[in-house]
Amino acid sequence: MRTFLDFEKPVADLEAKIEELRHLSNPDGVNIADEVARLEKKVEKLLKQTYTKLTPWQKVQVARHPQRPHGLNYVNSLIEDFTPLAGDRYFGEDQAIIGGLGRFRGRGVVVMAQERGHDIETRVRHNFGMPKPEGYRKAQRLMELADRFELPILSFVDTSGAFPGLEAEERGQAEAIARSIEVCLKVGVPLISTVIGEGGSGGAIAIATGNRVLMLEHAIYSVISPEGCASILWKTSENAKDAAEALRLTAQDLDKLGVIDQVVNEPLGGAHRxxxxxxxxxxxxxxxxxxxxxxxxxxxxxxxxxxKFLAMGSKSL
Structure with a gap:
């Protein structure tokens, strides 16, 4: 069953009407097929009107849509013969970052993907996509492996941020992120990162310091979440919409600023459709x-x- 966002209510109403018509049997001589086709065109037009003028806050909602494809969806669809590699060789395994070896369109690669989970069980297992230090140390190990065997690195970014819990701090979260960025900069193989949903702060850039940074049309990428920013500036998360405007977190803004290299178009109505x-x-x-x-x-x-990264900040909107 499709989940609709608040601003999609007119679309939801029309699609509900289409579904009702499909279950009717030609009432009063009405041509149901023609009526359904007319309403479907109306839905398409409405989606186009809605999604071409999304506000930054609405893009935040789309980027977090529960039915949006996650990291594992990309790995399973794009990577053949995927062999996952686990553990950081220091502490343990972190399933917020999935990584391993495989083939991308016939070429051997190392792949890393932040996975949020799609229901309560998998969200808990993957810690809601918030990596702990061992996740970033596993990423470092994978990147060094790729460098040793001259394999391109593909990373898929989708996290609200690194895990902020006490145990993560005790195990060196800041050092793990900094070291991961350092390894990204040091490897001598192509590194392509794609922000597929939410790119949150150091939790994202730790595996996104690439030669090319791609970003889906309705994804977001920011130093802090709108709610976190609002809590700091306005002492309440109710100003998250204002924060989203100020943060310049949309793919279109970041493309203008030179933070990313390419905006990848999504299907009409977002990747979740x-x-x-x-x-x-x-x-x-x-x-x-x-x-x-x-x-x-x-x-x-x-x-x-x-x-590329030294030049950031030289452009303005």
């Missing part, structure tokens, strides 16, 4: 970016990555 199409489009975008990066040697890849 057609996950398979959204994933295929991301795969095509990654393949295109990878082609150009494979032409560069290790020193050039490192230099390009370093210069």
């Amino acid at each position: 057609d996950p398979a199409a959204a994933i295929a489009t991301v795969g095509d975008a990654i393949e295109e970016q990878l082609k150009s990066l494979l032409l560069l040697d290790a020193p050039a890849l490192k230099a390009q990555r370093r210069e």
